[in-house]
Amino acid sequence: MGINLGYWTPVYGGFLRNVTDEGRMAATWEYIREVSMKADRLGFHTTLVPELYLNDRKGIAAPSLEAWSLSAAILAVTEQLRVMTAVRPGFHLPAVLAKTVSTLDSIAPGRVALNVVAAWWAEEARQFGGNFPTHDARYTQAKEFVDVLNGLWEQTPFSFAGDHYELAETIVEPKPSAHPVVFAGGESEAGREAIADFADAYVMHGGTLDEVRSNVTDMNARSERLHGRPIAEFGMPAYVIVRDTEAEAQRELDRITTVDPDSPGYASFEEFRKNSKLALEVTKREYSVGTRGLRPNLIGTAEQVAERINDYADAGISLLLIQASPLDEELERIAEQVLPLVSSPALVAAR
Secondary structure, eight states: OOOEEEEEOOTTSOSOSSOSOOTTOOSSHHHHHHHHHHHHHHTOOEEEEOOOSSOTTTOTTSOOOOHHHHHHHHHHHOSSOEEEEEEOGGGOOHHHHHHHHHHHHHHSTTOEEEEEOOOOOHHHHHHHTOOOOOHHHHHHHHHHHHHHHHHHHHOSSEEEEOSSOEEEEEOOOSOOSSOOOEEEOOOSHHHHHHHHHHOSEEEOOOOOHHHHHHHHHHHHHHHHHHHSSOOSEEEEEEEEEEOSSHHHHHHHHHHHTOOOTTSTTHHHHHHHHHHSOOSSOOOHHHHTTSTTTTTTOEEESHHHHHHHHHHHHHHTOOEEEEEOSSHHHHHHHHHHHTGGGSOOHHHHHHO
């Protein structure tokens, strides 16, 4: 079946916590527009737009862009790109979000997806007035949130009574042209069980091939038990470094992973570790780019990286979300040198 190639939209202006200067990358619409249009032209399948009200890469005082207004703009300037927007239920009313998604679908039919995030950042919730219950309760809230979305997209009117939300005879029109794919991620037992129940697709942190195979097997088994079907898509972020030689790639890796504990983003990293029930300890080296993006080891020559990506496809990953710096330049390099060597259904169709 191959693997679709997408990328992570840098709402925070860059991916690197240890490197201040990432070239032209900036938390501006001008830069995001350029990247979006280039990625669309090159045939990339999906972009994930993170929802972060504070900047967890460059420090909380640094600029960052709001996910939903940015997603509308990206959809308006692209033609093929699917936009997977993260949503934190503690910051949204589900009926309003259902209406927002329906409106976005009218802008770009069939190109809207969701990444439902149970949230981990207590300080962000405090500053912005978000609802931040205990860890397991956040997944219960997320399931109710999706239940409401699905009901409003399928029925008119729709009523609901749960622990977190209550609606009476609510109308959302128009409906989306197709049911948006709902992704979610989590590693705790409570998180995995809830996600297998309410999500269509699972997005995990970067991992080794063995870790990915284990995740795919586990989540498919849970989904089969609950719904009689496997998970529709498995996504994974990865930081990609492609150079002409292994030595050049290693020098770039060394440059970006020199950890400075005094860097502005270090505090949010510590809070992420404290408020998340992770199956694996995240090292300070992996802190350098976040989301365990270096763990898949997509670093080396184009041939080496392509071979590794194909291995992840064989392990069950159907969507790779690339992080790279500077993103505009690296996406072009990846499209030119790596994608011809990767079995990608979307890119075959685009050529």
